[in-house]
Amino acid sequence: MKTKHIVITTNLYRQATKSRSDFDHPSGNNNLYQNLDPRLATSIALQELPAGWQLSWHIIITQPSPVSKNSLNKIKEHIKTAGQKAEIKIFAFENIQGIHEINPKLFNLTTYPGTRNTAFALxxxxxxxxxxxxxxxxxxxxxxxxxxxxxxxQNPRISALGGFYLEEGRRVSPLADPLESWPKYSAMNVDTTEITANDKVAPSYFAKGGNLIVTRKFYKKMCFPTAIPRGEDFAMILRAWLTYYNGNKKAGIKAKDPIFKFWVNPSRDMAIIHHTHHAAIKNFLNYLEKNLERFAIETNTIKNQKGLSPRQLRSDSTYIGKVIFIPNFPTIVQTIYAELHKKARKGTSMITNPVVVSLRAATAGPENGPTYTKAQIENSKIRLMAHWEKIKERNYWRQFQKEQAEYIEALKSVSRLGRPKPLAN
Known part of the structure; x- marks a missing residue:
């Protein structure tokens, strides 16, 4: 019997320079290992694989600068327990530069989508x-x-699958909405509650980026959209569904190809503990702005395709309907930022309700949440409005279709490179 192969992929995000960060929670070159929770390595070592399966763990280090030998040794020591079960392979720009050179935009280790696409290529x-x-x-x-x-x-028609996170032991997030005018978590919880209530493997628009499973059929035809600065996992799954309903002539993909349907298994056996989930909310204004930036692009994308109507999307997903798809974007931004200005005048935290930002007991809320000045809030709003004016006439759906076709061809070129030698194994 032919041995089958599972690859777990995990990214380690590096600080670009002292003054610039391309990622939310980057580390310096010498303390990268601290971003790898040793409980992950231990939990990998404890997995039971059925006969006929082998396991590899790909660790991808972002940014183009070389990785020091000292940093590599610390990473290897930190995760050595996983070596009992998996072949560990560490990759960085210096040993996978050839992938980047095939398409520097698609395989870019300074962006979230580019790093994810590089993981697909590897x-x-x-x-x-x-x-x-x-x-x-x-x-x-x-x-x-x-x-x-x-x-x-048991479900051979499934090519892309997700599971939930366990937060405080629950599959439905215990978080409250940080702002009354921005129902991010309550809308998300409507979707997750419906899925967990059915307790069956089912189609879904809902994805958790740190618990995302794809088969070879899927990753050879689907990529992460490079236009999205954050939330690239949800963005990729949304575009998979849009590809399912629209097809992509540029890529030779017909509509209703089941490869592009995304499914969720709500089982607790597939629910992952995410130990520092929601930490980005501690810098709330940046978190809000980056989310609204991507929601503007998602709104543009949805409006420029025909196969899946906004009405059906709203019916299928409360989260997409209330939070992501914002056809009246300027009005919604004005409403949200009016609430922020009101808080600034009172000198209160930007966060209305307590929000757990880590399972290590860190909490942001009215008492200890972030505060911002009137100028900081207004400048953030001005940037968002300028962003909307810049992108509202573009066609991000057409851009993605072109990108998807380029990715499929680029992956063929990557295949001719041969396997890169890991930095450490």
């Missing part, structure tokens, strides 16, 4: 049957991998 070179995105601050439940395999074997 999985393809390793001929992974299944690729699983796991974040560095997570912990897998004991039966996670066997449940993933069982789900895919």
């Amino acid at each position: 999985a393809n070179l390793d001929r992974a049957d299944i690729l699983i995105q796991i974040d560095a601050d997570e912990e897998l439940p004991p039966n996670y991998l066997s449940t993933v395999i069982q789900t895919l074997e």
